[in-house]
Amino acid sequence: MIAETVCAAVAAAGLGVAAITAYRKRFLRAARIAAYALVPIGLVMTGVVAWAADTAFSPAAWAGFGVLGAAWALFATTRAVERRSGGTTRKERKAARSAQREAIAPAASAPSLGQGARPAARPTSAPRAAGSTDSGDDFSDIEAILKKHGI
Incomplete structure (x- = not known):
């Protein structure tokens, strides 16, 4: 009975504030209030x-809230432990x-250019002209940089 009276008083006060707000020509705010x-x-x-008033003064309801809180605490604790351990056993x-280590190629950390990756020297059957440059010389500085970085 008291809860209903308090709710009616709060509603009446709120409607009064809405009327004053509407009088000040703030209609959107008045409608929201x-x-x-x-x-x-x-x-x-x-x-x-x-129902809420009956629940608030019921010892059985408060015991039920306590049981729900304990259940929530158990769920949260088990979830935290599961996350920490990964949910799996040590084995x-x-x-x-x-298995993850075996899936990676064993020579993956070795440089990808080994001795077998170099092009074989071309046989020179004809003498070169004086103005032409060797294509191997063009890339020798690039090869040196790549070797320096282990590529």
Whole structure:
């Protein structure tokens, strides 16, 4: 009974503030305030306020909230432990790591250009002209840079 009276008083005060706001020609704000002011009356009319008041003073309801809190704490704790451990056993994690290492090529860290990747020297059957340059000489500085960086 008291909760319904308080909700009616809050609604009446809110509608009064909405009327003053509308008088100041701020109609959008007044409509929003009126909407907020009508919510407590709607809750009283639907019976939510009576249910909430009965629940607030019920020891069984508070015990139920305590049980729900304990259940939530257990869920949160188990989730945190599962995230920390990865959800797997130590043997499973070790097997997964070794399988991951085996999937990578064993020579992947070695330079990709080895001795077999160099082009073979061309046989020179005809003498070159004095103005022509060797294509191998053109790329020798690039090869030196690549070798320096291990590529």
